Amino acid sequence: MNFMLLKAFFAGFLRTRHISRHFRRLALLDTLARTGVSRELPPGLTKILVAAAKADAGELLKHLDSHEDGLSESQAAAIRERVGPNEVEHEKPLPWWRHLWHCYRNPFNLLLTLLAAISYLTEDTKAALVIGTMIVLSTLLRFWQEGKSNRAADALKAMVGNTATVVRRDATEDAARLFEQYYGVHLRARAARRVELPIRLLVPGDVIALAAGDMIPADCRILSAKDLFVSQAAMTGEAMPVEKFALHRDAGTVNPLELENILFMGTNVVSGAATAVVVGTGNQTYFGMLAGRVTAVDRGQTSFQAGVNKVSWLLIRFMFVMAPLVLLINGFTKGDWMEALLFALSIAVGLTPEMLPMIVTSTLAKGAVFLSRKKVIVKRLDAIQNFGAMDVLCTDKTGTLTQDRIFLARHVDAWGEDSDAVLELAYLNSYYQTGLKNLLDVAVLEHAEMQRELEPAANFRKVDEIPFDFERRRMSVVVAEHDDHHLIITKGAVEEILSVCTRVRHGEGTEALTPAVLADIRRVTAGFNGEGLRVVAVAAREQPPAQETFGVADERDLTLIGYVAFLDPPKESTAPALEALARHGVAVKVLTGDNELVTAKICREVGLAQQGMLLGGDIEGMGDRELAQAVERYNVFARLTPAHKERIVRLLKANGHVVGFLGDGINDAPALRAADIGISVDTAVDIAKEAADIILLEKSLMVLEEGVQEGRRTFANMLKYIKMTASSNFGNVFSVLVASAFIPFLPMLPMHLLVQNLLYDISQIAIPFDNVDDELLQKPQRWQPGDIGRFMVFFGPISSVFDITTYAMMWFVFGANSPAHQTLFQSGWFVVGLLTQTLIVHMIRTPRIPFIQSRAAVPLMAMTAAIMAIGIFLPMGPLAHYFKLQALPPLYFAFLPAILLAYMGLTQAMKGIYVRRYGWQ
Known part of the structure; x- marks a missing residue:
């Protein structure tokens, strides 16, 4: 036995544990990077566990400077000073100010902040106030909802047990009093030479006594055992408890989890009794290494975040093209460059759907409230849309598909x-x-x-x-x-x-x-x-x-x-949940550490047709390219390590899938972190709940299908706003370009553009509560910036056709063809522009015929009707002078319904062409 290796490890371990946690985490990441994704532990720790398992008990105690009767309190105190407490590094909650910053920062909020600042500097305080209000409301709403969910999730995190029975050579009453005076912890004698200690006070070399129901407080080597069965389900996924012995019988074992006389932190004793010596504490345990891997690596960009960023930059590019064009055309044709600059700025604001952050956040918050009624905690709002976009659900077996009961x-x-x-x-x-x-x-x-x-x-x-x-x-x-x-x-x-x-x-x-x-x-x-x-x-x-x-x-x-x-039988809700997910286009793949026979049995029981099974040993020999093809063909994976699960999830994402992972064990935490949406349960281990985005509080898996539906409903409503706003704003700006080139005055004042935009945005507040057509919920949905750009260009000019018609009507019918009559011209276009812009809400919210085949929700109907009424009231009422508008002649209102009906008819016809050629979503 390589006792020199063992001794060198523990000597080095005790010397270096006092180094800052930051550098330990960097060293761990470097080790993981060098050893490759197929290994979840650095080779050094694996060798130490194997060496400790194979060592003679007496020799092991000697190299740990311990004794069969345990450490003395002075020894333990000295070791604790060097190695620190027996605590695994968990993901720390963000300070409130950093959480607030994370809720604020996204490309759109930053752009809106810039526009608000420019508006303020150019003395357009109304625009600055409107934009600033949108930013603040969306940021605070997200901050409040995520904070509320995180507090609920934190309340679930409770250790199974927080004390251990430790053998002390000098646990006398005097020593107990000194210990209490020094550490502030009272030692209660449980038996001769045995004391109850908080698990954070354990150190390498401590001898502990274990009995049924005890949680294993650290990585330990068994010294003696009687009828000892240990549940390692949280670590390996095996439902059945495993037998543990004082001696390891298979000298060829190299996998730490197969060592028969090693106990791992985070597992628990099912039956029997044992004494064991602690060989690793805190982050230097198997559990600690896995936890460190999860907390040290930043979460990758999810499908939702990537999609929102792409859409944001698409709209920003449109703004950077259109606003300078308006500036140049108006500057050269009108000669007033300052007014042209203010008008171009108004166009930039008008092109920017400033309600987007607010609509997205409120829609996601509504989804979170809906799921909370289903006893689901949503820790990150973005996870709701990822729920709807998910097309592959990877799930652990034990405790998720099964009841985790024998x-x-x-x-x-x-x-x-x-x-x-x-x-x-x-x-x-x-x-x-x-x-x-x-x-x-x-x-x-x-x-x-x-x-x-x-x-x-x-x-x-x-x-x-x-x-x-x-x-x-x-x-x-x-x-x-x-x-x-x-x-x-x-x-x-x-x-x-x-x-x-x-x-x-x-x-x-x-x-x-x-x-x-x-x-x-x-x-x-x-x-x-x-x-x-x-x-x-x-x-x-x-x-x-x-x-x-x-x-x-x-x-x-x-x-x-x-x-x-x-x-370990499946949950009653598993089979119907998997069937419902399949109906909605979500492929299910089982990723488990359990053996292939048990896994195949459970798959048959829940009605999951196997498309081949791949074992962890096979994965070890595969390169990323080969495995990336295999994860598409196979849907059941058994005998996996935590690193295997994480690797499969990452390759599925690289293949273009939006991946969810459902798990509850220590071995699931890396995959939960890597997935677009991590889903866990309230009975999961702490590290799994920390890595998850969503936590299920009930055992029924049918809530998964409801979550998928709500995610798609949420996404559909967000997409409605972006499509209708982007196309409408693009059409308005296109109309402004045409008018600027041929009309000797501004077709609409900057104030008019901002008021029109504000009223339109107010009409959108009810979109999160809108109905969604059933056919839009049948398939996974994700952001497609190219489709949104095409939609803008396709539908935007439709409104321009009727804007130009309105120009001609105001110019030729009502004689508003000179700067002296520009207020009449601007009032006429203001009403038509606002009403068509508001009607587009109903036209574009559904591929069906609006008001007949698909009706908007009552709040949205009421809001749009109110805004249209306000749009007519402003030029016709007592506030017209304040907004630089004037009353329109009665003949105008004879033409108005014809323009609106023609606009709706043409839009519906173009919808049919668009759906046949491109589809709707």
């Missing part, structure tokens, strides 16, 4: 036929054993009691018990039925039970265990194993009531009665 699935005879006799004997064995009952015993008792009322005390009395041990891998109880005879009932691993059986029950009789019968029995049990079931054999033997004391030697000449088989 159930008795079958009780059968040796030939695979259902048998109540087997259930009764298994029940008696589990009921009368006095040792700590493991999960399998609990499952037997619960199942039997649900099936019928069993009262063993009425018919049987316990005579004796032969306890379980890991060499025999079986245990027996002896019961008497009315004192007529004694019955030995033995339960355990199949091969170990067969080794003490000479006969097998077949129907009402028994027959000898011949080689042919044994072959049939192994075929039956192999079939159950192939279905992902864990099989436990049950055997029995009757004998006269004379004997009262029994031992291992009495486990002989038994008759095999049958088997009980166990499974």
Whole structure:
């Protein structure tokens, strides 16, 4: 054994743990980068865990400067000064001011801030106030909603346990008082030389005592164990608890998770008891390394963020082209460059959908409120749209698709036929054993009691018990039925039970265990194993009531009665949820650390048709290009490490998918972080909840389908605003360019543009509450900047046709053809411009015929009607002079309905052409 390596590691570990956390994280990232994505631990830590597992216990304690009776308090205090507390670095919440900055910063808010500043400097305080208000409202709304969700998520984070039973060589009352005086922590004696300590005070070399229900507080090497079963589901994804021993039997093991005498921080003891020595604490544990990987790496840009940024820059490019054109044309044709500059600035503001941040944030906030009623915490608002854009959902198996509880699935005879006799004997064995009952015993008792009322005390009395041990891998109880005879009932691993059986029950009789019968029995049990079931054999033997004391030697000449088989069953909501997701265009892929047989069984149970299975060992040998092709073909992946899961998610994203990941374990945290949308559950480990964007508070997975629907509804409403605003604004600016070239005065004053834009924006406030056509919710939706640009150019000039018609009407019919009559001209175009701009809301919100086949929600109908009424009132009412408008002649209102109806008819016709050629979304 390489004890020099072990000693060098611990010496270096104790020397360097005092270095700042910042440099530890940089070193970890560098190590991860050098070792490649297929490894989730630096090679040094893996070697140390393997060396600690294979070392003799006495030698290991010696190299840790410890003792079988633990450290003295002075030793522990000295080590703690060097290595720091036993705390895993978690993702720290942002300070409020940084969170506020993150809510503010995006290309559009920055652009609007610039426009507001220019407006203020040019003394256009109204425009500056309007734009500034939009920025503040959208930023504060996002800040408030995300802060509320994060506080709810933080409330879920609670450690399973916060103390450990530590062996101390000098835990006397005097030492306890000194310790309390120095650290402010009271030591409560639990037993001779044992004390309860907060887990943050543990150090390498501490000897701890573990019992059923205890959380493993650090990475430990077992010194002694009795009937020890540990649940590693959060670490590996395996539903069944694993047996742990004081000695590691397989000298060739190199995977730390397969070491039989190593316990990992974050797992927990299911049954049995053990003493162990701490070999790693805090960030220098397996869990700590995974947590560091998650918290040290910044979250990548999600689909939503990338889409919003692209759309923002598209609109900004349009503004940078159109505004200078307006400036130059008006400057050269009118000769007043200052007025031309102010008008160009107004055009820039008019082109900019300044309500976009507000609409996006309020729409997402409405989605968050909707999901909160479904008992879903949305930590990041952007995740709602990613929900709707998601086309691939990767999910862990244990605790997400399954219940993370062991159930008795079958009780059968040796030939695979259902048998109540087997259930009764298994029940008696589990009921009368006095040792700590493991999960399998609990499952037997619960199942039997649900099936019928069993009262063993009425018919049987316990005579004796032969306890379980890991060499025999079986245990027996002896019961008497009315004192007529004694019955030995033995339960355990199949091969170990067969080794003490000479006969097998077949129907009402028994027959000898011949080689042919044994072959049939192994075929039956192999079939159950192939279905992902864990099989436990049950055997029995009757004998006269004379004997009262029994031992291992009495486990002989038994008759095999049958088997009980166990499974971690799927949640009731899993199958319908997966079916609903498939109907809505979301492909589901299972990524689990469990074995392939159990995984295949669960996939069959939930109705997920396998398109091939890929194992972690296969992934190790694949390059990124090969694996990128494989992740498209396969939909089930088993025996994965955390790094495998993360790598699969990243390659799916690189292939152009919007990827969601559903998981609840330590091993899921890197993939949760890498996905566009990380989804976890309230019972998940802390690091998984930190990495997730959305946390489900109920066990039903049907909320996933509802989340997808709400995400698509949210996106559809955001897209409505961008399409209608961008096309309408583009049309207005195009009309201004035409008017500027041929009319000897400004077709509309800067004030008119801003008022029109403000009224239009107010009409959009109700968009988050609008209805969405069913066909727009059937497929994943994502930002397509190219489509938005095409939509602008296609529909924008339609309004210009009627703007130019209005120019001609005002010029030729009403004689507004000179600077002296420009107010009449501007009033006429103001009304037509605002009304067509408001009607476009209803025309473009749906590909159907508006008002007939698809009606807007009542709030949106009411808001647009009110704005149209205000648009007519402003030039006709007492405020007209204030806004530099004038009353329009009655004949104008005879032409107005014809213009509006013609506009709606042409727009509807163009919609049909556009849908046939390009589709709607």
